[in-house]
Amino acid sequence: MTERERNWLLVAPAGAWLLVMLVLPLSVVLIFSFGERAPAGGWVPAFTLEQYANLPARLTAFQNTLTLAPLGTLAALIIAYPLAYQLAVRTDPKWKTILLVLVIVPFWTSILIRSYAWIFILGGQGLPALLGVFGFEGVRLIYTPFAVTVGIVYGYLPLMVFPIYVALDRLDKRLLEASSDLGARPLTTFLRVTLPMSISGIATGCMLVFILLMGEFLIPALLGGGKVFFVGNALVDLFLQSRNWAFGSAVAVMLILVMLVTVTIYMRLIARLSATREDVSIM
Amino acid sequence: MRIYSLFVYVFLYTPIAIIALFSFSAGRSASQFEGFSLKWYGRALNNPFVMEALGNSLLVAFVSATLASILGTLAAVGLQGIKGPARSLFDAIIYIAVMIPGIVIGIATLIALVTVFDVVNPWLASVWPEGREPPALSMGMPSLIAAHTMFTLALVVLIVRARLQGLEGALSEASADLYAPPMRTFRLITLPLIAPAILAGFLLSFTFSFDDFIIAFFVAGSETTLPIYIFSSIRRGVTPEVNAIGTMVMLASLVLLVIAQLILRRSDKS
Amino acid sequence: MKDRSYISKRKFMEELRRYEKGSVTRRHFLGVTGLGTATAVMAGAFPGLRPSSALAGSHIGDRVVLATWPNYHDPENFEIFTDQTGAFTQVNVFGSNEEMLAKLQAGGSGWDVYVPTNYTITTYVEEDLIEPLDLSKLPNYDPDAFDPRFADAGIVDGVVYAVPKNWGTTGIASNTSHNGGAAIDSWKDFFDRTMDDFSGRTMVHDYQLTTIGAALNYHGYSFNSVDEAELADAEKLLINVKPHLFAITSDYQPAMRSGDAWLTICWTGDGKQLNTDIPEIAFALGKEGGELWSDYYAIPKGAPHMEAAYALINFMLDPEVNAREVLAHGYPVADSRTNALLPEEILNDPILYPAAERLDALEFGAAATLTDPNRAELLARFKSA
Numbered sequence: 001m002t003e004r005e006r007n008w009l010l011v012a013p014a015g016a017w018l019l020v021m022l023v024l025p026l027s028v029v030l031i032f033s034f035g036e037r038a039p040a041g042g043w044v045p046a047f048t049l050e051q052y053a054n055l056p057a058r059l060t061a062f063q064n065t066l067t068l069a070p071l072g073t074l075a076a077l078i079i080a081y082p083l084a085y086q087l088a089v090r091t092d093p094k095w096k097t098i099l100l101v102l103v104i105v106p107f108w109t110s111i112l113i114r115s116y117a118w119i120f121i122l123g124g125q126g127l128p129a130l131l132g133v134f135g136f137e138g139v140r141l142i143y144t145p146f147a148v149t150v151g152i153v154y155g156y157l158p159l160m161v162f163p164i165y166v167a168l169d170r171l172d173k174r175l176l177e178a179s180s181d182l183g184a185r186p187l188t189t190f191l192r193v194t195l196p197m198s199i200s201g202i203a204t205g206c207m208l209v210f211i212l213l214m215g216e217f218l219i220p221a222l223l224g225g226g227k228v229f230f231v232g233n234a235l236v237d238l239f240l241q242s243r244n245w246a247f248g249s250a251v252a253v254m255l256i257l258v259m260l261v262t263v264t265i266y267m268r269l270i271a272r273l274s275a276t277r278e279d280v281s282i283m
Numbered sequence: 284m285r286i287y288s289l290f291v292y293v294f295l296y297t298p299i300a301i302i303a304l305f306s307f308s309a310g311r312s313a314s315q316f317e318g319f320s321l322k323w324y325g326r327a328l329n330n331p332f333v334m335e336a337l338g339n340s341l342l343v344a345f346v347s348a349t350l351a352s353i354l355g356t357l358a359a360v361g362l363q364g365i366k367g368p369a370r371s372l373f374d375a376i377i378y379i380a381v382m383i384p385g386i387v388i389g390i391a392t393l394i395a396l397v398t399v400f401d402v403v404n405p406w407l408a409s410v411w412p413e414g415r416e417p418p419a420l421s422m423g424m425p426s427l428i429a430a431h432t433m434f435t436l437a438l439v440v441l442i443v444r445a446r447l448q449g450l451e452g453a454l455s456e457a458s459a460d461l462y463a464p465p466m467r468t469f470r471l472i473t474l475p476l477i478a479p480a481i482l483a484g485f486l487l488s489f490t491f492s493f494d495d496f497i498i499a500f501f502v503a504g505s506e507t508t509l510p511i512y513i514f515s516s517i518r519r520g521v522t523p524e525v526n527a528i529g530t531m532v533m534l535a536s537l538v539l540l541v542i543a544q545l546i547l548r549r550s551d552k553s
Numbered sequence: 554m555k556d557r558s559y560i561s562k563r564k565f566m567e568e569l570r571r572y573e574k575g576s577v578t579r580r581h582f583l584g585v586t587g588l589g590t591a592t593a594v595m596a597g598a599f600p601g602l603r604p605s606s607a608l609a610g611s612h613i614g615d616r617v618v619l620a621t622w623p624n625y626h627d628p629e630n631f632e633i634f635t636d637q638t639g640a641f642t643q644v645n646v647f648g649s650n651e652e653m654l655a656k657l658q659a660g661g662s663g664w665d666v667y668v669p670t671n672y673t674i675t676t677y678v679e680e681d682l683i684e685p686l687d688l689s690k691l692p693n694y695d696p697d698a699f700d701p702r703f704a705d706a707g708i709v710d711g712v713v714y715a716v717p718k719n720w721g722t723t724g725i726a727s728n729t730s731h732n733g734g735a736a737i738d739s740w741k742d743f744f745d746r747t748m749d750d751f752s753g754r755t756m757v758h759d760y761q762l763t764t765i766g767a768a769l770n771y772h773g774y775s776f777n778s779v780d781e782a783e784l785a786d787a788e789k790l791l792i793n794v795k796p797h798l799f800a801i802t803s804d805y806q807p808a809m810r811s812g813d814a815w816l817t818i819c820w821t822g823d824g825k826q827l828n829t830d831i832p833e834i835a836f837a838l839g840k841e842g843g844e845l846w847s848d849y850y851a852i853p854k855g856a857p858h859m860e861a862a863y864a865l866i867n868f869m870l871d872p873e874v875n876a877r878e879v880l881a882h883g884y885p886v887a888d889s890r891t892n893a894l895l896p897e898e899i900l901n902d903p904i905l906y907p908a909a910e911r912l913d914a915l916e917f918g919a920a921a922t923l924t925d926p927n928r929a930e931l932l933a934r935f936k937s938a
Contacts, residue, residue: 003364010361011373014354014436018376021433025391026379028398040680040924042658043394057930061937079291086288101540106295108536109302110494112513113529117298124813140753142813143800157295215384217497222517225800226759229937232386232497237936239390239501241651241761242929243658249394252387259382331616332643397660421660505618505663505857507643518646518804519623 026256033249041243051250058251061234062258068145068230069213072152073206079153080160080205085194087161088168089176100165107158115151115222122147122223143225151219156212160205167201168194203270207263214259231255299533306526323523324531333528336512340493343424343508347431348488354432355439356481360473362440363447380437389501392430396422396502422504430502431495435488442487446480447473613640617861620645620653620667622848623804624823625719627881634868640861648803649760650923657682657853664853665862668718671706671847672762672918678709684852685712690863693870695890703847703887706917715849716866719884721821722907722915723763723844726805726828728815729835736835737816740770743839744794747816752797754815756805761932762918763818763844764791764801770841777919784931791935801936809834825883825904836904838911845915847887 036046087099106114120126122141131139141147171194179189217232231251238248306324310317327333362373400420411417450473496510503511509528516525623646631642645664647653650673656662658680669677677683688694694716696704707715727737731751737743744767747755757764766776768787778784799814808814809827819827824836850866852859868874872890879886879895885905886892892900900906922928 007361007364010357011365014358014440015373017354017429017433017436018380021392021429022376022380022383022388025388025395026383028395029387029391032394037926040658040676041654057934058937064937079294082284083288083291086284090284102292103295105533105537106299108490108494109299109529109533110496110510110513112496112510112517113302113525114298116517116525117301120301121298123808124811154294154298157291211382211384215386215497217386226802226936227795227798227800232384234933234937235386235390237933239393239659240655241649242926242933243651243655244926244929245394248390252390255387256383259384263382331641393659400660504660515645518648519644 029249029252032245033253035246035249037244037246041245043245046246051247052254054247055250055254058231058234061229061231062254064228065214065216065230065232066258066262068148068152068228069210069216072149072156072213073210075149076153076156076160076209077202077206080157081164081202084161084164084168084201088165088171089173089194100162103161104158111155111218112222114154115219118147118151118154118223122150142223143227145224145228147223148220148228151223152213152216155219156209159208159212163204163208164198164201167198167204171197199270199273207266210266211259211263214255214262302526303530305523306530308523308526311522323527327524327527327531330524332507333509333512333524336507336509337528339424339506340509343428343431343499344489344492347428347435347492348485350428350432351435351439351488352481352485355436355484356443356477358436359440359443359447360469362444363451377437377440380434381441385434385495385497388430388434389498392426392498393422393501396426422502423506424503427499427503427506427508430498431488431492434498435484435491438487438491439481439484442484443477443480446477450476613638613861613864614858615639616641616643617665617858617865618643618645618663619865620647620656620662620664622647622668624806624826625668625882625884627877629881630869630874630877633874634865637868638861638864640858640864642865649758649762651761651929654680654682654923662853663857665856665858666865667851667853668848669715669851670918671703671849672920673923674706674715674849674851675709675920676923677851678714682854683714684854684856684859685714686716686852687863688713691716691867691870693867693872698888698890700887700889706847707849707851715851716870717887718848718850718869719822719879719882719886720845720847721884722838722912723766723818723820723846724824724836724838726809726817726819726824726834726836728809728812728831728833730833731815736837738837739840740767740843741841743767743816743818744771744790747794747797751816753799754813755794755798756800756802756808756814756817757791757794757798758803758805758818759801759936760803761928762922764935765928765931766844766918766922767818767839770839770843773841776842776844776916777922779921779925779928781927784927788931788935791931792938795935795938820884821905822882822884825902828904829883838907838915840914842914842916845912845917847917 032043033051034047034049035043036048036050038044083103087096087103091099119142122128124142128139128141175193175197176189179193180186184192215232216230217236220228220230220233221236235248235251235255238244238251305316307319307321308316309320309322358373362370365373400422404417404419407419408417494510495508496514499508499511500514507515509532513525513528516522617640619642621644626644631644635641647656650670653667653669654673654676657664657667657677669683674683699717703720704717707713707717725737725740725743729736731754732746737746743755757767765784765787768790769778769783770776771790772783772786774780774783774787778787799808802808805814805817805819806823806827809817810831819836821836824834827834828836850869852862852866856862869878870888872888872894875886875888875891876894878884879891879899883905
C-alpha cells in the first residue's frame with residue numbers, strides 16, 4: 001500500500017459519512033427548492049423558480065436575523081471582553097481555572113431550561129415588579145426584541161469569553177510591563193498592545209456566536225412570544241405548520257447563501273485587520 | 284473591573300439559582316414557591332419517560348462522540364498527506380458542515396431520509412421473502428446518531444488538525460530519526476501527542492450532542508431525548524420536575540469535571 | 554409490592570385527609586374513591602383490563618404516548634391509569650392541528666393516541682394517517698350516548714375513525730378589572746381595544762384557524778373563509794394589530810394569570826379554568842360568531858403500542874373518568890352518561906354550555922382551512938411582519 005492509498009483510506013470513512021449525511025441532504029434541499037407544495041402539504045416534483053420568487057415574503061425574518069444576530073454578537077463581545085481580560089491578565093493563576101470553569105458551568109444546563117428561567121425573570125412578576133418598587137412602573141420586558149437579545153447574550157456568553165481568554169492568556173505579560181515602563185498610559189497600552197494581540201480571539205468568538213445566531217430558533221420562540229421572528233422560526237413554521245417543503249427548502253438555501261456571503265466577507269475583513277492570517281481562521 | 288466581573292457572574296448565575304430554587308418547591312408551579320420539598324426529584328427519578336430520555340441522550344451522545352472521534356482523527360491524519368483539489372473540496376465540506384445552522388441540518392436530514400425511505404421501503408417489501416414481515420426503515424436513534432456524528436466529526440477534524448499542524452516539523456523529524464514504519468510512528472509518537480486534542484474533540488462532541496435540541500427535534504422520529512422531553516414539558520406548563528432534572532444534570536456534570544480534574548492532576552504528578 | 558387495587562388504602566386515607574382539610578370537594582373525594590367498585594366490576598368483565606396482576610401490565614406494555622392539547626386532562630387520571638394497567642402515559646402537547654398533521658406526515662411520530670379536531674379527520678383519512686377503530690376494544694364507547702353534532706365528524710364513509718373527547722367554543726377571555734368590570738364580547742372590540750387602551754396586553758393564538766378566523770369575524774365574514782379578498786382584509790387587520798400584541802401563542806394561561814396580559818382568544822376550558830381561579834377573568838363568545846369545535850380520540854396508523862392505545866381511550870371514555878376530566882379542564886362533553894354524573898352548576902354554567910341561540914351563531918371549522926396554502930402563508934406573514 002502506498003502512502004497515498006493509505007491517506008485516502010484514512011479519509012474515506014469520514015468522507016463517506018459527510019457525503020451521505022451532509023452533501024446528500026443538502027442536495028435534496030436544493031432539488032426540493034425547485035419543486036412545489038403538495039395539496040395537503042409536503043412536496044411534489046416540479047421545476048419552477050416560484051419558491052425563490054416568493055422569498056420576499058420572508059424578508060422581515062431575514063432582516064430580523066441580520067439585525068439581531070450582529071447586535072447580539074456585539075452585545076456578547078462587549079460583556080465578555082472585560083471579563084476575559086480580567087480572567088486572563090489580572091487574575092491570580094490560582095483562581096484562573098476555577099473562575100473560568102464557573103463561566104462554563106451554566107452552559108451545562110439545557111438552554112431550554114435557562115431560557116425558561118428568563119421568562120420568569122423578565123415577566124411581570126420578575127424584574128419589572130422590582131423596577132416598579134423603584135418607581136419605574138409599567139416596564140415591559142418579556143416578549144420583546146430586548147428579551148431575545150438578553151437570552152442570546154446569556155446563552156452564548158461562554159462561547160465568547162473562551163476564545164478571547166485563550167488569546168489574552170497567550171499574550172506575553174512582559175509586553176504589557178514593557179509598554180508601561182516605556183511610559184505608555186494604560187489606555188494606550190490597551191489599544192496598541194492588548195487589543196491587537198487579542199483580535200484572533202475576538203474574531204473566533206464573534207464568528208462562533210454569529211453562526212449560531214443566524215440559525216437560532218429556540219430563544220426567539222421562547223422569549224420573543226411569537227413576535228420576534230428569525231429565519232429559524234420561519235423554517236420551523238414552514239415545515240411544522242404550513243408543511244410547505246418546497247418553499248421551506250428555498251428559504252433554507254437562501255439562509256445558507258446569506259451565511260456563506262456574510263461569513264466570507266467577515267473573514268476577509270478580519271484578515272485585513274489582523275497581521276497574521278492563520279490566527280483568524282477558525283479552522 | 285472586579286465589580287464588573289462580579290456582575291457578569293451574577294448575570295450568569297441568577298437564572299441557574301432560580302431554576303435550582305424552584306426545583307425544591309412543593310407546589311405544581313415552577314414560578315411560585317410553595318414550601319420546601321424534594322418530591323420533584325423523586326418524581327423525575329421515578330418517571331420512566333425522563334429516565335428513558337436521559338438514557339437515549341447519553342447513548343446518542345456517547346456513540347456519536349466516539350464515532351466522530353475515531354473517524355475525525357483518522358481523517359485529520361490522512362489529510363496531512365493529501366494536497367490539491369481533493370483536499371480543497373474536503374476542506375470546503377468540513378467548513379460547510381461546521382457553518383450550517385443546526386436547524387438546516389435537521390430539516391435537510393429529515394426530508395432527505397424520508398424521501399429515501401419512501402423509495403427503499405416499498406423496494407424492501409417487494410424483495411423480502413413471502414410470508415415474513417418486511418423491515419421498514421424509519422427515523423429514530425440511528426438517524427439521530429448519524430446526524431450528530433456528521434456534525435461532530437467535522438469539529439474533531441478541525442481540532443485534531445490544528446494540533447497536528449502545530450506538531451508537523453517535530454513529527455517528521457522524529458520519524459525520520461527512527462526510520463520507523465508509518466504505523467509505528469503513528470502509534471508511538473503521533474497518537475500520544477494528539478491525544479489531548481482527541482479528548483477535547485470527544486468532550487466537545489459529547490456536550491454538543493447531549494444538549495442538542497433542534498436537530499433531534501426533526502430527526503429523532505418517535506424517540507425522545509432529554510432536550511425534547513424538556514421542550515414538551517415547557518409547552519405543557521412547566522412543573523418543578525423539569526427544574527429538578529436540570530439541576531441534577533448540572534450537578535452530575537460538575538462532579539464529573541471535578542473527578543476528571545483529580546485524575547489529570549494525579550497523572551501529572553506521576 | 555405496591556397495592557394495585559383501584560385505590561389503595563394509603564391513597565384513600567390521603568384523600569380522606571385532603572377532604573377533611575377541605576382542599577378537595579366532596580365530589581372529588583367520592584369520585585376518586587368511589588371508583589373502586591366500578592372498576593372492580595369492569596375488571597371482571599374485561600380480563601384485559603384487570604388491574605392487579607403483573608400479567609395485565611405486560612399485556613398492554615408499560616407505556617402509551619398521547620399527543621394532545623395544553624391543559625386538557627386531569628393529571629390524576631393518568632396516575633390512576635398507571636395504577637390500573639401498569640402503563641405510564643407520556644403526554645406530548647401541541648399548539649395546532651397543523652403541527653400534529655406535519656408530524657404524522659413526516660412519519661414516525663411514535664404516538665399511540667392523538668386528539669384531532671373535527672375538521673381535520675377527513676384529511677387524515679385521505680392521507681391514510683389514521684387507524685379505523687376496532688369498537689370491540691372500546692366497550693366504554695356507546696354511540697347512542699353522544700350528541701351526534703359532536704360525534705359525527707369521527708365517522709367517515711361509515712367507518713369510525715375517532716370517538717368524541719370534548720367539545721367547546723373559541724371565544725374571548727378578558728380581565729374585566731381593566732374594563733370597568735365588563736367582559737369584552739365582540740371581535741370588533743377585541744381588535745379595536747387592542748389597538749387602543751389594551752395595547753400590549755392582548756394575545757392571539759399561534760394557530761391559523763382561530764386567529765385568522767377572529768380577524769374574519771371582525772369584518773363580518775365567515776370564520777372559515779378562503780376567499781382571497783376577505784383573507785386580504787383579515788391580513789391587513791392582523792398586521793395593523795401586531796405591534797399592539799403582547800404575544801402570539803396558544804399557551805396563553807400563564808400570562809393571563811400573572812396579569813401581564815389582559816385579553817386573549819380563548820378556548821372554553823381555559824376560560825373556565827381562568828375564571829374559576831381568578832373571577833375577574835371573564836369568558837365570552839364573540840357577538841359576530843366564532844368557532845364551535847369537537848375533539849376526538851384517534852389512533853394514528855402504525856401506533857407502536859396499539860393495545861395500550863385502546864386501553865387508554867377506553868379508560869378515558871369511562872363516564873366517571875370523563876366526569877373527572879371535565880371537572881379538571883372545564884370542557885363540556887357530548888356524552889349524556891358523563892353529564893348525568895356532573896353537578897347541576899356545571900351543566901348550567903354559561904361558559905361550558907352557552908345558550909343554544911349563542912351556539913347557533915358559531916361555525917364548525919372547515920377541512921379546507923387545514924390544507925389551504927393561503928391561510929397558512931397568511932399566518933406566517935403575520936408572524937414575521
